[in-house]
Amino acid sequence: MAALGQQAVASSPLRFFDRAYVAWGTVAFAYAVAFLQRMSPQTVGLDFMRDFGTDASGVAMLASSYFWGYTLMQIPAGVLVDRYGVKRVVLCSMAASVLGSAAFALSPTLFDVFVARVVVACGDALVFTALLKLVAQNFSDQRFGLMSGISQVSGYVGGVLATTPLAAAVSGFGWRACFLFIACVGVANFACASATLKSAPANYTSRTLKSVLVTSWHALGSAATWGCAMSFAAHFAVVTTLAGVWGIPMVAHYFGISPSAAGGPLLAFMVGNAIGSIFLGHAADRMQSLNAALISITLLRMVLVVMLLPALAHSFGFFYVGAVFAVLGLVAGGTVPLILKSTKHLYTAERIGVGASINTTAAGIFAGLAQPAIAFAMVTASGLDPDIGSSLRSAASDSGYAALIEILLLMSLPGLLGPLMMRRELILRT
Template identity: 55%
Template sequence: MRMTSGIRLIPRRYLEWGILSFAYTVAFMQRSSPQTVDLYLIRDFQTTTSGVATLASAYFWGYALFQIPAGLLVDRYGVRRIALLSIGVSSIGSTVFSISDGIATAFFARVIVASGDALVFTSLLKLVALRFPGRRFGLFSGLSQVSGYIGGALATTPLAVALTHIGWRGSFGLIAAVSALNLLCGWFVLPEIAKLQKKNITLRSVIFSAVRALKKSANWGCAMTFASHFAIVTTLAGIWGLPMIEDYFGVDASSAGIPLLGFMIGNAVGSVLLGHAADIFRRPDRTLIVLCVFRAVLIVFLTPALAHGLGFAFITCDFATIGILAGGTVPLVLKCTKRLYTSEFIGVGASINTTTAGIVAAIAQPVIGIAMTASNEAAIDPTFSHALVNDAGYRSLIEILVALSIPGVLGPMVMAKSMMTDLRSVKEEINDTSILKPS
């Protein structure tokens, strides 16, 4: 390939991937931010632990609501239009959140943010499926997840530092501005993929594909697997992980962020290593069962009685190991999704998976909040050090997370037959090249 300008030193598809990956970084940071900002919201909005849990659920309701059309829209109208819409809506939502004057306004703003963020990962996945060879799909879907985990890492200590210096309003205003800048970059770089696909995909064909997919048990098995992963990881690392570490070991937010940072680093490592392995495994469904069982065992170690005895260093390693398993789960699920739906309608598959996951996570948050409050009668420290949750409350949390692991084991079993018999797709993945001309 001749390099005619400075920008051509980097293949265009990597620039496209970089813009959407950055958008996913911001989206993941938004999703993981409640655990860092919740104490400030409790103080400013005069709410309780249950109130924060309800506010956290706002993101998942918005996320689930717009996952329903996300795959249909991306498959029909292409990455460029939907990705730009996604980034723009998220930026507007962040702006509204930064100026919200109460729980109701903040709830509405978080729904807006989630509505935009709901579209970005499906767009990113579609871009990877179309712009990169099939034999590299697992690797680049894993790398795409790494960009999200970077956002999760930014939502821990870095966001905590920003909150200290410019407050939560200034921090989310800055996030809105950065998203707006990324929107401008995307306007000039992102391709109109819908016009370049081999087939002219109509909205009718996409809807028909979605309806047909809903009738297949294997597809629901894939959705169950992802929903289990998403609900557990988001609850643990995005909402209750940080306050749990603070309360277990009596440390400040910066120190409590270390295990969460280890979790995000573990996610990145797992995404790359198991993402590459996903391109080799013929039966990713079997691997998913092993990962889910192992993850459930590691979550049990977070039970208050065990955590106190094992100590801070062990729990940090535990979080990091859970992160490795979580990071490896996503590319394996995506590999199953691509095999079940094919590249043409992978947006539909991603939409069904993430809609199911968003609904499960949204329902789980109030249930967890109620269970923790009932076990604990959570109170607010008048000195604003942290929301006091005792061991009984956290024990209820861990029990619910372990229970949520059950669908993660059953899901791969449901799709096992389809994964075992679909050997033609495996051969297709090995020989597949990108649908679009590489640039």
């Protein structure tokens, strides 16, 4: 009997270990699918235009419909996850993604496409916040940085699948069949998540939306909360502006090459991002001073941005720029687990959903407001007519890209101030 008892005690942690990772895997897979959905318009665009008899404006509508649904759900995402728990929110998210994918594949008109993509986006908007909450609840603080970093990588995997693999599938089977298949895969993942995700603890039943909203409102009165949001906003806006908007045009201009050839350094950035998310996420679990680490990594990012100035790029060449982007990817990937770890310490696992939503919303607003200022500065520095801003990417001069670098440095400053605002709270809660 004693032996049986010991065996039961020994097997219990193993069962929890297996279930925790399988449950995480179902939500991480949903996040990969969400990333694939977000990036798919660039891959299915030509087939989509042919089938609907539309032009680039139709593809823009396809992309913007997802953007609007995703953006509108960012604030509610954190509140819903903190109020109702991971399982209920994730299952609703998966159901919306499945129904939206199937509706998109069967859409007879552009209006139906718009509605279907909004439904998909509203579901996908909940996934990463729920994934972060799941990691905070199911894994110890000593593993939170690593698991949050790996969670980021799952999204990058979905982004990779949205390129060559999806293009090959669309070429062979058509885009409608591909999205029906994605919907079927979503159904299977829904069933797996239903079986493996744990229901919300009993204390969730006593929570109300009002209580969660009041707690969120009080959080906005804390300087540490704004410091955390500033840290993430500075990181997100700088990295997205450089790697997601101006990176390829800048490299193409520096070396007089095609955009496809200029994509090499950006590929190195993505690989570095994935590696940094895992290894620096693991390191984050062993750091004693998160605010000092955030200041150090922000300073390193600023140095790397300076290293992309036109004069240095022309002097050291293409491979130099590729190496800088690769290291910048490592730094960018490692920054996210540090900020997420800080978010968990500030908000605790109970309110981390709200914290993630505040950070994401602040980052989106900062990045969005910065873009017109960046474009104006680049146009002015390049000596261009402001009315031809649409051709800026191919016409900006070295002076224009130098102005871009200078603005990115200014945008990095909140990343130095934010950790100082968090310092006291992080020390108290670490």
